[in-house]
Amino acid sequence: MTKAAAPAKPTAGELELLRVLWPLGPATVKQVHQAMQQERADVTYATVLRQMQLMHMKGLLKRDDSERSHVYAPALSQNMLQTRLLKELIHKAFSGSGKALVMAALRKHVTQEEREEIRQFLHGDEQ
Structure with a gap:
């Protein structure tokens, strides 16, 4: 699957994740999950992982897979x-x-x- 030139329009849930990721800077799923749990204790690691993988496929997140734990960053400021x-x-x-x-x-x-x-x-x- 090829990525579009411009990232897709984020959903409300994706915007929520981006609002956590922007101040964090490049981060692992674990770091994002921990930050999101401060506002929503019920959010699971698997949910955050799945959402971040989908956002990467949509072009909303960039991913560095050079390390064992992938590091994600917003595609746009x-x-x-x-x-x-x-x-x-x-x-x-x-x-x-x-x-x-x-x-x-x-x-x-x-x-x-x-x-x-x-x-x-x-x-x-x-x-």
């Missing part, structure tokens, strides 16, 4: 994947308008504290 997913969301749900996305987020999904941070960011950009 967190920022790169978020940017790619955001572009897709803007295109599909907001007719390509970044402004529409921001306005929708500001209306319902931003706390007052976050609004103030955004205000400060925008004010700093204008100078």
Whole structure:
């Protein structure tokens, strides 16, 4: 099976695993499993192994098999994947308008504290 040029779009479960792997950096299945157990005690080693193998086949993870324990790393940085997913969301749900996305987020999904941070960011950009 050949890998696509761009990694597949991750599922919710795959994103959960990536959120654990990004701060860890390249890691073995055992290391990822231990980190995931801190949030979900019920997750099994076999489940993490199977998921990481599938993610490697989909192109979401890179794997170094030079050592006895394979070491996995995300194929894309967190920022790169978020940017790619955001572009897709803007295109599909907001007719390509970044402004529409921001306005929708500001209306319902931003706390007052976050609004103030955004205000400060925008004010700093204008100078």
